[in-house]
Amino acid sequence: MKRLLALAAAAFVAIPLTPASAFDGAPGAPGAGDPYFPNQGNGGYDVGHYDLALDYNPSSNTLTGVATITAKTTQELSAFDLDLVDSLSVRKVTVNGEAAAFSQSGQELVVDPGSALDSGEDLTVVVRYDGKPTHVVDPDGSRDGWIRTNDGVFNADEPQGAMTWYPGNHHMTDKATYRFTVTVPDDRVAVANGDLVSRRSGGGRTTYVWDAREPMASYLATVTVGKFQLVDKKVDGLRVITAVDPKFADKAANFAERHGAVITYFSSLFGPYPFSSTGGIVDFGPNVGYSLEVQTRPIYPEVPSDSLMSHELAHQWFGDTVTPTRWKDIWLNEGFATYAEWLWLDKLGRTPLQDSFDSAYATAAGDAFWQTPTADPGSAANLFNSPVYERGAMTLHMLRKAVGDDAFFRILRTWIAEHKFGNADTSAFIALSQRISGKDLTSLFDAWLFKPGKPALT
Numbered sequence: 127m128k129r130l131l132a133l134a135a136a137a138f139v140a141i142p143l144t145p146a147s148a149f150d151g152a153p154g155a156p157g158a159g160d161p162y163f164p165n166q167g168n169g170g171y172d173v174g175h176y177d178l179a180l181d182y183n184p185s186s187n188t189l190t191g192v193a194t195i196t197a198k199t200t201q202e203l204s205a206f207d208l209d210l211v212d213s214l215s216v217r218k219v220t221v222n223g224e225a226a227a228f229s230q231s232g233q234e235l236v237v238d239p240g241s242a243l244d245s246g247e248d249l250t251v252v253v254r255y256d257g258k259p260t261h262v263v264d265p266d267g268s269r270d271g272w273i274r275t276n277d278g279v280f281n282a283d284e285p286q287g288a289m290t291w292y293p294g295n296h297h298m299t300d301k302a303t304y305r306f307t308v309t310v311p312d313d314r315v316a317v318a319n320g321d322l323v324s325r326r327s328g329g330g331r332t333t334y335v336w337d338a339r340e341p342m343a344s345y346l347a348t349v350t351v352g353k354f355q356l357v358d359k360k361v362d363g364l365r366v367i368t369a370v371d372p373k374f375a376d377k378a379a380n381f382a383e384r385h386g387a388v389i390t391y392f393s394s395l396f397g398p399y400p401f402s403s404t405g406g407i408v409d410f411g412p413n414v415g416y417s418l419e420v421q422t423r424p425i426y427p428e429v430p431s432d433s434l435m436s437h438e439l440a441h442q443w444f445g446d447t448v449t450p451t452r453w454k455d456i457w458l459n460e461g462f463a464t465y466a467e468w469l470w471l472d473k474l475g476r477t478p479l480q481d482s483f484d485s486a487y488a489t490a491a492g493d494a495f496w497q498t499p500t501a502d503p504g505s506a507a508n509l510f511n512s513p514v515y516e517r518g519a520m521t522l523h524m525l526r527k528a529v530g531d532d533a534f535f536r537i538l539r540t541w542i543a544e545h546k547f548g549n550a551d552t553s554a555f556i557a558l559s560q561r562i563s564g565k566d567l568t569s570l571f572d573a574w575l576f577k578p579g580k581p582a583l584t
Protein backbone atom coordinates (compact mmCIF):
# COMPACT_ATOMS: atom_id res chain seq x y z
CA MET A 127 0.00 0.00 0.00
CA LYS A 128 2.81 2.40 0.86
CA ARG A 129 5.71 3.08 -1.38
CA LEU A 130 9.15 2.16 -0.17
CA LEU A 131 11.38 5.14 0.44
CA ALA A 132 15.15 5.19 0.76
CA LEU A 133 16.34 4.58 4.30
CA ALA A 134 18.06 7.21 6.35
CA ALA A 135 21.33 5.86 5.07
CA ALA A 136 23.65 7.92 7.24
CA ALA A 137 21.97 6.87 10.45
CA PHE A 138 21.68 3.30 9.28
CA VAL A 139 25.30 2.62 8.30
CA ALA A 140 26.87 4.57 11.14
CA ILE A 141 25.86 1.96 13.69
CA PRO A 142 27.78 -1.33 13.57
CA LEU A 143 25.52 -4.35 13.84
CA THR A 144 26.46 -6.94 16.40
CA PRO A 145 26.80 -10.35 14.75
CA ALA A 146 23.91 -12.64 15.61
CA SER A 147 24.63 -15.34 18.13
CA ALA A 148 22.64 -18.19 19.60
CA PHE A 149 22.18 -16.17 22.79
CA ASP A 150 20.64 -13.11 21.21
CA GLY A 151 17.01 -14.12 21.59
CA ALA A 152 14.55 -14.03 18.74
CA PRO A 153 13.08 -11.06 16.89
CA GLY A 154 9.64 -9.95 18.07
CA ALA A 155 6.71 -10.86 15.82
CA PRO A 156 5.81 -8.25 13.18
CA GLY A 157 2.10 -8.53 14.06
CA ALA A 158 -0.14 -9.16 17.06
CA GLY A 159 -1.81 -12.14 15.39
CA ASP A 160 -5.12 -10.54 14.44
CA PRO A 161 -6.40 -12.22 11.24
CA TYR A 162 -8.17 -9.04 10.08
CA PHE A 163 -4.95 -6.97 10.17
CA PRO A 164 -2.03 -9.43 10.34
CA ASN A 165 0.74 -6.79 10.46
CA GLN A 166 -0.94 -4.58 13.05
CA GLY A 167 0.76 -4.52 16.43
CA ASN A 168 4.00 -6.30 17.24
CA GLY A 169 5.27 -9.03 19.52
CA GLY A 170 7.79 -9.07 22.33
CA TYR A 171 7.03 -5.94 24.32
CA ASP A 172 4.26 -4.05 26.03
CA VAL A 173 4.06 -0.25 25.83
CA GLY A 174 3.26 1.69 28.99
CA HIS A 175 3.52 5.28 27.76
CA TYR A 176 3.91 7.34 24.60
CA ASP A 177 5.42 10.81 24.83
CA LEU A 178 4.85 12.35 21.39
CA ALA A 179 6.50 15.69 20.59
CA LEU A 180 5.16 16.82 17.22
CA ASP A 181 5.78 19.93 15.16
CA TYR A 182 3.30 20.41 12.34
CA ASN A 183 3.17 22.92 9.52
CA PRO A 184 -0.30 22.71 7.92
CA SER A 185 0.51 24.70 4.78
CA SER A 186 3.31 22.34 3.72
CA ASN A 187 1.88 19.29 5.55
CA THR A 188 5.25 18.73 7.18
CA LEU A 189 5.37 16.75 10.39
CA THR A 190 8.49 16.44 12.55
CA GLY A 191 8.18 14.02 15.44
CA VAL A 192 10.07 12.69 18.41
CA ALA A 193 8.32 9.66 19.90
CA THR A 194 9.58 8.49 23.29
CA ILE A 195 8.09 5.08 23.98
CA THR A 196 8.35 3.48 27.40
CA ALA A 197 7.80 -0.26 27.32
CA LYS A 198 8.68 -3.56 28.94
CA THR A 199 9.93 -6.58 27.02
CA THR A 200 7.83 -9.74 27.29
CA GLN A 201 10.45 -12.07 25.80
CA GLU A 202 14.16 -12.11 25.09
CA LEU A 203 14.50 -9.96 21.97
CA SER A 204 17.18 -9.69 19.29
CA ALA A 205 15.10 -7.08 17.45
CA PHE A 206 11.57 -5.70 17.52
CA ASP A 207 9.12 -3.87 15.27
CA LEU A 208 7.14 -0.69 15.59
CA ASP A 209 4.26 0.19 13.25
CA LEU A 210 4.93 3.29 11.15
CA VAL A 211 4.28 3.80 7.44
CA ASP A 212 7.48 4.13 5.43
CA SER A 213 6.30 7.30 3.70
CA LEU A 214 7.53 8.93 6.92
CA SER A 215 11.32 8.89 7.19
CA VAL A 216 12.93 7.70 10.39
CA ARG A 217 16.16 9.60 11.08
CA LYS A 218 17.36 8.09 14.33
CA VAL A 219 16.37 5.45 16.86
CA THR A 220 17.81 4.99 20.34
CA VAL A 221 17.12 2.12 22.72
CA ASN A 222 17.84 2.85 26.39
CA GLY A 223 19.98 5.79 25.33
CA GLU A 224 22.12 3.89 22.79
CA ALA A 225 21.81 4.44 19.04
CA ALA A 226 20.16 1.45 17.36
CA ALA A 227 20.14 0.17 13.79
CA PHE A 228 16.80 0.26 12.03
CA SER A 229 15.10 -0.33 8.71
CA GLN A 230 11.70 0.53 7.27
CA SER A 231 9.55 -1.64 5.04
CA GLY A 232 5.85 -1.10 4.48
CA GLN A 233 4.32 -0.47 7.89
CA GLU A 234 7.14 -2.08 9.83
CA LEU A 235 9.96 -0.15 11.46
CA VAL A 236 12.43 -2.85 12.52
CA VAL A 237 14.75 -1.87 15.37
CA ASP A 238 17.94 -3.79 16.12
CA PRO A 239 19.35 -2.70 19.48
CA GLY A 240 22.71 -4.37 18.76
CA SER A 241 22.67 -6.70 21.74
CA ALA A 242 19.76 -8.84 22.86
CA LEU A 243 17.26 -7.51 25.37
CA ASP A 244 16.27 -9.65 28.34
CA SER A 245 12.69 -10.59 28.99
CA GLY A 246 11.07 -8.22 31.50
CA GLU A 247 13.53 -5.43 30.73
CA ASP A 248 12.46 -1.78 30.89
CA LEU A 249 12.77 -0.22 27.49
CA THR A 250 12.92 3.42 26.42
CA VAL A 251 12.81 3.78 22.65
CA VAL A 252 13.21 7.21 21.06
CA VAL A 253 12.29 7.55 17.37
CA ARG A 254 13.06 10.75 15.45
CA TYR A 255 11.13 11.01 12.19
CA ASP A 256 9.65 13.44 9.70
CA GLY A 257 7.79 13.66 6.44
CA LYS A 258 4.49 14.49 4.83
CA PRO A 259 1.89 12.26 6.47
CA THR A 260 -1.16 11.02 4.61
CA HIS A 261 -4.14 8.79 5.31
CA VAL A 262 -4.57 5.10 4.50
CA VAL A 263 -7.43 3.52 2.60
CA ASP A 264 -9.02 0.67 4.54
CA PRO A 265 -10.28 -2.68 3.22
CA ASP A 266 -13.83 -1.24 3.26
CA GLY A 267 -12.73 1.70 1.08
CA SER A 268 -12.90 4.38 3.77
CA ARG A 269 -10.03 6.66 4.75
CA ASP A 270 -8.44 6.88 8.16
CA GLY A 271 -5.32 8.29 9.74
CA TRP A 272 -3.86 11.68 8.88
CA ILE A 273 -6.61 13.19 6.71
CA ARG A 274 -5.74 16.71 5.55
CA THR A 275 -8.25 19.55 5.67
CA ASN A 276 -7.98 23.06 4.24
CA ASP A 277 -6.64 24.32 7.59
CA GLY A 278 -4.90 21.31 9.13
CA VAL A 279 -5.74 17.68 9.74
CA PHE A 280 -8.79 15.60 10.69
CA ASN A 281 -7.16 12.71 12.53
CA ALA A 282 -9.27 9.59 13.12
CA ASP A 283 -7.45 6.26 13.31
CA GLU A 284 -9.85 3.34 13.40
CA PRO A 285 -8.88 0.73 12.41
CA GLN A 286 -5.31 1.37 11.21
CA GLY A 287 -4.56 5.10 10.95
CA ALA A 288 -2.24 5.41 13.96
CA MET A 289 0.71 4.17 11.91
CA THR A 290 0.29 7.16 9.56
CA TRP A 291 1.59 9.64 12.15
CA TYR A 292 3.45 8.00 15.02
CA PRO A 293 5.44 4.80 15.63
CA GLY A 294 3.99 2.33 18.10
CA ASN A 295 2.50 -1.01 18.93
CA HIS A 296 -0.72 -0.32 17.11
CA HIS A 297 -2.94 -3.29 17.90
CA MET A 298 -5.72 -2.44 20.35
CA THR A 299 -4.53 -4.99 22.88
CA ASP A 300 -1.52 -2.84 23.84
CA LYS A 301 -3.01 0.12 25.68
CA ALA A 302 -0.86 2.93 27.05
CA THR A 303 -1.02 6.42 28.51
CA TYR A 304 -0.03 9.40 26.34
CA ARG A 305 1.42 12.88 26.45
CA PHE A 306 1.10 14.99 23.30
CA THR A 307 3.26 18.12 22.90
CA VAL A 308 2.16 19.65 19.62
CA THR A 309 3.51 22.84 18.05
CA VAL A 310 1.48 24.59 15.33
CA PRO A 311 1.23 28.13 13.89
CA ASP A 312 -0.40 30.64 16.24
CA ASP A 313 -3.63 30.78 14.23
CA ARG A 314 -4.19 27.02 14.55
CA VAL A 315 -5.21 24.84 17.49
CA ALA A 316 -3.85 21.35 18.17
CA VAL A 317 -6.45 19.16 19.88
CA ALA A 318 -5.63 15.78 21.40
CA ASN A 319 -6.99 13.33 23.96
CA GLY A 320 -7.34 13.89 27.67
CA ASP A 321 -6.63 17.10 29.52
CA LEU A 322 -5.15 20.30 28.14
CA VAL A 323 -2.17 20.85 30.45
CA SER A 324 -0.56 23.96 28.98
CA ARG A 325 -0.46 26.28 26.02
CA ARG A 326 2.47 28.57 25.33
CA SER A 327 3.33 30.82 22.39
CA GLY A 328 6.57 32.14 20.96
CA GLY A 329 7.96 33.07 17.56
CA GLY A 330 4.59 32.79 15.85
CA ARG A 331 3.98 29.25 16.99
CA THR A 332 1.97 27.78 19.84
CA THR A 333 2.68 24.57 21.71
CA TYR A 334 -0.24 22.63 23.18
CA VAL A 335 0.40 19.94 25.79
CA TRP A 336 -2.27 17.28 26.36
CA ASP A 337 -2.18 14.43 28.86
CA ALA A 338 -4.20 11.25 28.37
CA ARG A 339 -3.75 9.72 31.80
CA GLU A 340 -5.97 6.69 31.35
CA PRO A 341 -4.73 3.81 29.17
CA MET A 342 -5.81 4.08 25.54
CA ALA A 343 -5.73 1.89 22.44
CA SER A 344 -3.72 3.36 19.55
CA TYR A 345 -6.73 3.74 17.26
CA LEU A 346 -8.40 6.05 19.79
CA ALA A 347 -5.61 8.64 19.84
CA THR A 348 -5.88 11.88 17.90
CA VAL A 349 -3.90 14.98 17.13
CA THR A 350 -6.32 17.12 15.13
CA VAL A 351 -5.18 20.54 13.91
CA GLY A 352 -7.13 23.45 12.48
CA LYS A 353 -8.79 26.77 13.13
CA PHE A 354 -10.95 25.94 16.12
CA GLN A 355 -12.98 27.67 18.79
CA LEU A 356 -11.68 25.95 21.91
CA VAL A 357 -14.00 25.78 24.94
CA ASP A 358 -12.72 24.38 28.26
CA LYS A 359 -15.33 24.43 31.03
CA LYS A 360 -17.03 22.42 33.76
CA VAL A 361 -20.42 20.97 32.80
CA ASP A 362 -22.31 19.05 35.50
CA GLY A 363 -19.04 18.68 37.45
CA LEU A 364 -17.05 17.23 34.56
CA ARG A 365 -14.32 18.97 32.55
CA VAL A 366 -15.56 19.37 28.96
CA ILE A 367 -13.16 20.49 26.24
CA THR A 368 -14.63 21.10 22.81
CA ALA A 369 -13.06 22.30 19.57
CA VAL A 370 -15.43 23.56 16.89
CA ASP A 371 -14.52 24.73 13.41
CA PRO A 372 -15.73 28.36 13.07
CA LYS A 373 -17.77 27.26 10.02
CA PHE A 374 -20.07 25.42 12.44
CA ALA A 375 -20.17 28.12 15.14
CA ASP A 376 -23.85 29.01 14.70
CA LYS A 377 -25.01 25.39 14.98
CA ALA A 378 -22.70 24.51 17.86
CA ALA A 379 -23.41 27.27 20.37
CA ASN A 380 -24.24 24.81 23.20
CA PHE A 381 -22.09 21.90 22.06
CA ALA A 382 -20.09 21.70 25.33
CA GLU A 383 -23.25 21.87 27.49
CA ARG A 384 -24.95 19.07 25.53
CA HIS A 385 -22.42 16.56 26.89
CA GLY A 386 -23.66 16.88 30.47
CA ALA A 387 -27.09 15.21 30.23
CA VAL A 388 -25.87 12.33 28.06
CA ILE A 389 -22.95 11.49 30.32
CA THR A 390 -25.06 11.81 33.47
CA TYR A 391 -27.63 9.38 32.05
CA PHE A 392 -25.11 6.86 30.80
CA SER A 393 -23.22 7.03 34.11
CA SER A 394 -26.45 6.03 35.87
CA LEU A 395 -26.76 2.98 33.59
CA PHE A 396 -23.18 1.85 32.94
CA GLY A 397 -21.25 3.11 35.98
CA PRO A 398 -19.18 6.27 36.57
CA TYR A 399 -17.75 8.08 33.53
CA PRO A 400 -14.26 6.55 33.31
CA PHE A 401 -12.10 9.53 32.22
CA SER A 402 -10.95 12.83 33.71
CA SER A 403 -12.45 14.91 30.91
CA THR A 404 -14.76 14.66 27.93
CA GLY A 405 -15.72 16.79 24.94
CA GLY A 406 -15.68 16.61 21.19
CA ILE A 407 -14.12 17.91 18.00
CA VAL A 408 -16.26 19.22 15.14
CA ASP A 409 -14.05 19.72 12.10
CA PHE A 410 -15.10 20.95 8.69
CA GLY A 411 -13.23 19.24 5.92
CA PRO A 412 -13.20 16.29 3.61
CA ASN A 413 -16.28 14.38 4.68
CA VAL A 414 -14.94 10.99 5.67
CA GLY A 415 -18.45 9.60 6.04
CA TYR A 416 -18.08 8.73 9.71
CA SER A 417 -17.45 10.11 13.16
CA LEU A 418 -15.15 8.35 15.64
CA GLU A 419 -15.20 7.73 19.38
CA VAL A 420 -11.72 9.18 19.94
CA GLN A 421 -11.01 8.62 23.64
CA THR A 422 -12.39 11.47 25.77
CA ARG A 423 -13.03 13.60 22.66
CA PRO A 424 -15.02 12.09 19.75
CA ILE A 425 -14.40 13.64 16.36
CA TYR A 426 -17.25 14.58 14.01
CA PRO A 427 -17.28 15.94 10.44
CA GLU A 428 -20.43 17.96 11.31
CA VAL A 429 -22.31 19.09 14.41
CA PRO A 430 -23.66 15.78 15.73
CA SER A 431 -27.34 14.98 16.19
CA ASP A 432 -28.46 13.79 19.63
CA SER A 433 -28.38 10.17 18.51
CA LEU A 434 -24.91 10.40 16.94
CA MET A 435 -23.49 12.21 19.96
CA SER A 436 -24.97 9.63 22.34
CA HIS A 437 -23.48 6.85 20.19
CA GLU A 438 -19.94 8.25 20.38
CA LEU A 439 -20.23 9.06 24.09
CA ALA A 440 -21.52 5.54 24.85
CA HIS A 441 -18.33 4.27 23.21
CA GLN A 442 -16.36 5.92 26.01
CA TRP A 443 -17.54 2.94 28.08
CA PHE A 444 -17.98 0.36 25.30
CA GLY A 445 -14.92 0.38 23.05
CA ASP A 446 -12.70 2.85 24.87
CA THR A 447 -12.77 1.74 28.52
CA VAL A 448 -13.32 -1.90 27.52
CA THR A 449 -11.82 -2.67 24.13
CA PRO A 450 -12.17 -5.87 22.11
CA THR A 451 -9.32 -8.37 21.93
CA ARG A 452 -9.69 -8.96 18.20
CA TRP A 453 -11.29 -6.90 15.44
CA LYS A 454 -13.90 -9.59 14.76
CA ASP A 455 -15.41 -8.73 18.17
CA ILE A 456 -16.20 -5.20 17.01
CA TRP A 457 -19.91 -5.70 17.81
CA LEU A 458 -18.84 -5.27 21.47
CA ASN A 459 -18.23 -1.64 20.46
CA GLU A 460 -20.84 -0.95 17.80
CA GLY A 461 -23.75 -3.10 18.98
CA PHE A 462 -23.46 -1.60 22.47
CA ALA A 463 -23.13 2.00 21.26
CA THR A 464 -26.13 1.50 18.97
CA TYR A 465 -28.18 0.10 21.85
CA ALA A 466 -27.14 3.07 24.01
CA GLU A 467 -28.29 5.36 21.21
CA TRP A 468 -31.71 3.63 21.32
CA LEU A 469 -31.76 4.09 25.11
CA TRP A 470 -31.01 7.81 24.77
CA LEU A 471 -33.70 8.38 22.12
CA ASP A 472 -36.14 6.59 24.41
CA LYS A 473 -35.05 8.73 27.37
CA LEU A 474 -35.56 11.89 25.29
CA GLY A 475 -39.09 10.74 24.44
CA ARG A 476 -38.28 10.61 20.72
CA THR A 477 -38.40 6.90 19.87
CA PRO A 478 -39.56 4.21 22.29
CA LEU A 479 -36.87 1.56 22.73
CA GLN A 480 -39.10 -1.23 21.46
CA ASP A 481 -39.81 0.77 18.28
CA SER A 482 -36.07 1.00 17.57
CA PHE A 483 -35.82 -2.77 17.97
CA ASP A 484 -38.93 -3.43 15.89
CA SER A 485 -37.81 -1.32 12.97
CA ALA A 486 -34.41 -3.06 12.86
CA TYR A 487 -36.05 -6.47 13.22
CA ALA A 488 -38.50 -5.69 10.39
CA THR A 489 -35.71 -6.28 7.88
CA ALA A 490 -36.99 -9.10 5.65
CA ALA A 491 -35.71 -12.58 6.44
CA GLY A 492 -34.31 -12.93 2.91
CA ASP A 493 -32.25 -9.75 3.20
CA ALA A 494 -28.44 -10.05 3.11
CA PHE A 495 -28.47 -8.22 6.45
CA TRP A 496 -29.24 -11.48 8.27
CA GLN A 497 -26.42 -13.41 6.62
CA THR A 498 -23.60 -11.74 8.57
CA PRO A 499 -22.97 -13.34 11.96
CA THR A 500 -22.77 -10.44 14.42
CA ALA A 501 -19.76 -11.71 16.35
CA ASP A 502 -17.58 -12.28 13.27
CA PRO A 503 -18.40 -10.20 10.21
CA GLY A 504 -15.92 -12.32 8.21
CA SER A 505 -13.23 -9.89 7.11
CA ALA A 506 -11.83 -6.41 7.66
CA ALA A 507 -13.93 -5.21 4.70
CA ASN A 508 -17.12 -5.97 6.67
CA LEU A 509 -15.96 -4.47 9.96
CA PHE A 510 -18.46 -1.61 9.98
CA ASN A 511 -21.39 -3.24 8.16
CA SER A 512 -24.86 -2.65 9.57
CA PRO A 513 -25.37 -6.10 11.21
CA VAL A 514 -22.46 -5.31 13.54
CA TYR A 515 -24.46 -2.29 14.70
CA GLU A 516 -28.17 -3.14 14.45
CA ARG A 517 -28.05 -6.88 14.95
CA GLY A 518 -25.60 -6.27 17.77
CA ALA A 519 -28.05 -3.88 19.43
CA MET A 520 -30.91 -6.33 18.90
CA THR A 521 -28.80 -9.03 20.57
CA LEU A 522 -28.56 -6.87 23.69
CA HIS A 523 -32.29 -6.17 23.66
CA MET A 524 -33.02 -9.90 23.47
CA LEU A 525 -30.54 -10.52 26.30
CA ARG A 526 -32.34 -7.89 28.38
CA LYS A 527 -35.70 -9.57 27.76
CA ALA A 528 -34.24 -12.94 28.70
CA VAL A 529 -32.56 -11.91 31.98
CA GLY A 530 -34.64 -8.91 33.10
CA ASP A 531 -33.68 -5.25 33.56
CA ASP A 532 -31.88 -5.66 36.87
CA ALA A 533 -29.56 -8.45 35.73
CA PHE A 534 -29.05 -6.81 32.32
CA PHE A 535 -27.70 -3.54 33.70
CA ARG A 536 -25.67 -5.40 36.32
CA ILE A 537 -24.07 -7.31 33.43
CA LEU A 538 -23.18 -4.03 31.66
CA ARG A 539 -21.80 -2.37 34.80
CA THR A 540 -19.80 -5.45 35.75
CA TRP A 541 -18.42 -5.70 32.20
CA ILE A 542 -17.02 -2.19 32.52
CA ALA A 543 -15.79 -2.62 36.10
CA GLU A 544 -14.06 -5.97 35.54
CA HIS A 545 -12.30 -5.02 32.28
CA LYS A 546 -11.73 -1.30 32.92
CA PHE A 547 -8.91 0.03 30.70
CA GLY A 548 -8.35 -3.47 29.34
CA ASN A 549 -9.57 -5.79 26.61
CA ALA A 550 -12.20 -8.53 26.52
CA ASP A 551 -13.84 -10.74 23.92
CA THR A 552 -17.29 -12.09 23.07
CA SER A 553 -16.83 -15.33 25.00
CA ALA A 554 -16.07 -13.30 28.14
CA PHE A 555 -19.30 -11.34 27.65
CA ILE A 556 -21.32 -14.53 27.24
CA ALA A 557 -19.72 -16.06 30.32
CA LEU A 558 -20.42 -12.91 32.35
CA SER A 559 -24.06 -12.81 31.20
CA GLN A 560 -24.58 -16.42 32.26
CA ARG A 561 -22.79 -15.91 35.57
CA ILE A 562 -24.84 -12.86 36.59
CA SER A 563 -28.20 -14.08 35.28
CA GLY A 564 -27.72 -17.68 36.38
CA LYS A 565 -29.24 -18.72 33.04
CA ASP A 566 -28.05 -20.88 30.18
CA LEU A 567 -28.02 -18.37 27.32
CA THR A 568 -26.30 -20.60 24.76
CA SER A 569 -29.17 -20.79 22.29
CA LEU A 570 -29.89 -17.04 22.48
CA PHE A 571 -26.29 -16.06 21.73
CA ASP A 572 -25.93 -18.80 19.10
CA ALA A 573 -28.92 -17.48 17.19
CA TRP A 574 -28.10 -13.78 17.54
CA LEU A 575 -24.31 -13.74 17.38
CA PHE A 576 -23.02 -16.75 15.51
CA LYS A 577 -25.56 -18.21 13.06
CA PRO A 578 -26.58 -16.64 9.77
CA GLY A 579 -30.32 -16.17 9.30
CA LYS A 580 -33.07 -14.16 11.02
CA PRO A 581 -33.52 -15.41 14.59
CA ALA A 582 -37.01 -16.10 15.90
CA LEU A 583 -38.23 -13.87 18.74
CA THR A 584 -38.86 -16.71 21.13
Ligand SMILES: [Zn+2]
Pocket residue numbers: 419437441459460463
Ligand atom coordinates in the same frame (compact mmCIF):
# COMPACT_ATOMS: atom_id res chain seq x y z
ZN1 LIG B 1 -19.70 3.43 16.76
